[in-house]
Amino acid sequence: MNRRRFAAAAATLVAASALPRAASAQAVRGEVVDDAGRKVRVPARAARIFASGPPASILVFAVAPDALIGWTTPFRPAERPYVAPKYADLPALGRLTGRGNTANVEVVIAAKPDVIVDYGAINDTYVSLADRVQQQTGIPYLLLDGAFDRISASLRTIGALAGDEARGEDLATYARATVDDVTQRVARVPAAKRPRLYYARGPRGLDTGLAGSINMEVIDRMGATNVAASMGRGGLVQVSLEQVLAWNPEVIVTTDPTWFASVRRDPLWRPVAAVASGRVHLAPAEPFGWIDFPPSINRLVGLRWLGRILYPDAFPEDLRPAVREFYTRCYHQAPTEAQLATLIATAERTPPA
């Protein structure tokens, strides 16, 4: 027996020993085709869903919070108050895909999920990983496309999977209405009134996203001109302060609270138009980021926030009702007035110190 055949035999043995787990008491709904075109047999009503990464956790949490069996990472103290304790206290089981696999397959099996859901980019790596885990554990593994335009479809899929089509449909309609409303308002903004925006990440504010980067998906959708798009397409890159000064953006949006706190006192950044006019805005991150990461439905709430920042004339209304509605619908707990005030505080202009 050569090495390859031995490996194949061993894999079959492992798969066979794990198989009884699949034969749970659930009624089988039959085959569904996931977004990667894989045919997967799923139960009629998945009462326990394992989300394989942070984007999937948020998606499942929004539609079927009682079916979610755990998070990938524990909540930080600042994030916890925004999620009802019975959900915030769910165990952290690690992530199964993506960069670095921190979930133990035995832990996944022991958690007895009816189905594993992955939500994000779909490529051959993720497809083969899904096939492999499914074969190894006998648990059906669904791949859902994380593209922003597919949010409503994914919400419906989870609703159907969890046996609550109405809930999935309700959220899908809400998401569609939000996106449509925002898109229509942005479309009416003339090109000359769309500010040039720099997206600052990292502790120095010098990491940014190129055109087409998933980090810029929401910003691009809001029609702002990403100054870094002039450097071409790609992902996250580092730029120099000199480059930012040359771009002289009118608006800066950041995800880094430490940098945000310091930039207004930094003489090196003072010449930048956005800093001089107080148009530097920190995207809220509790319990999940509003504009960038994780790339899931949490970014829906960031659309109106960005609208308010970029086009105050087209988005004149108070942000609070929309934020309250999003949190109540998707995170199942209405934020307190104090929490709302904290969340929307950075949407306002803050002149340099």
Added chain:
Amino acid sequence: MTARTAWVTLGAVAALVVAVALAFSVGRYPVAPGDLAALAWSKLTGAPSGVAPTVEAIVWSVRGPRIGAALAIGAALAAAGAAYQSLFRNPLVSPDILGVSGGAAVGAVLGIFFALPILAIQGLAFAFGLVAVALVYLIATAVRGHDPLLVLVLAGVLVGALLGACVALLKVLADPYNQLPVITFWLLGSLAGAAPVDLASALPAIAVGFFPLWLLRWRVNLLSLGDEEARAMGVETTRVRVAVIASATLMTAAAVSIAGIVGWIGLVIPHFARLAVGPDFGRLLPVSAVLGAAFLLLVDTLARTAARIEVPLGVLTAFVGTPLFLWQLVRSRRSWQ
């Protein structure tokens, strides 16, 4: 020999001056040569330059500190590398052999992990770099009955591996969307954010590390003959070794805390210097420092102008340096030792 050294030093200093002038005149922000000349003139005479304040800030507060940091860090890494190579009598030794880079990486990654401000991240990197080397030295002195240099290197490799594991662990625990890219960028090294305050914190430490090395240059030469011989000539080998390690570590930790991990310079620049002026530490140290400064400045100038994005220094030093070094190696027949 001395004539050759003088020429090499002169050439290196000339290269340095040209590199500085070049670095000041190129960048992503358009600065007219006339403005540059006016600014230099006003700096010399104290007269008002009449240049737009933004351009003045670009030249003196953005390019200036970055050029200064590149010079200081290049000099520090190359000088520390020369010191370590002479001390260990081994041309394959680089400044991170005793764990200073590994320790600094753990410190910086911890700082990023806990979302601390830049100064705290740099402070942690510096402190952890020093602590790592101190730990290695303590382990090496606690182990007796072996060749002390061998034990020191072995302890450095072991602690370095442990620190590498700590960095890996922190990367696994870090937020994959937010912190992991920052950690990756830091580990690749960059001067993109170099500010005057960085220079103010790193320069004193680098200077404090450099002068003892310079003062000890003759003893380091004797050390390179081997412990027995050095002791026979009246050198207190242990003390000299501690002093050299402490000085080189201080310089490297200060450099790495500002720029992140910039590999290659500490390993290879001393070879260039040795090929040019021979192994005498009194010549090797200053020539390494000047060559290292010029090399890092050149590479950093390339890093901020070659593409519109910043190219990581750790990547560029190797890409630029390796062919240069191979060419020099083939060309030169000068002896290694």
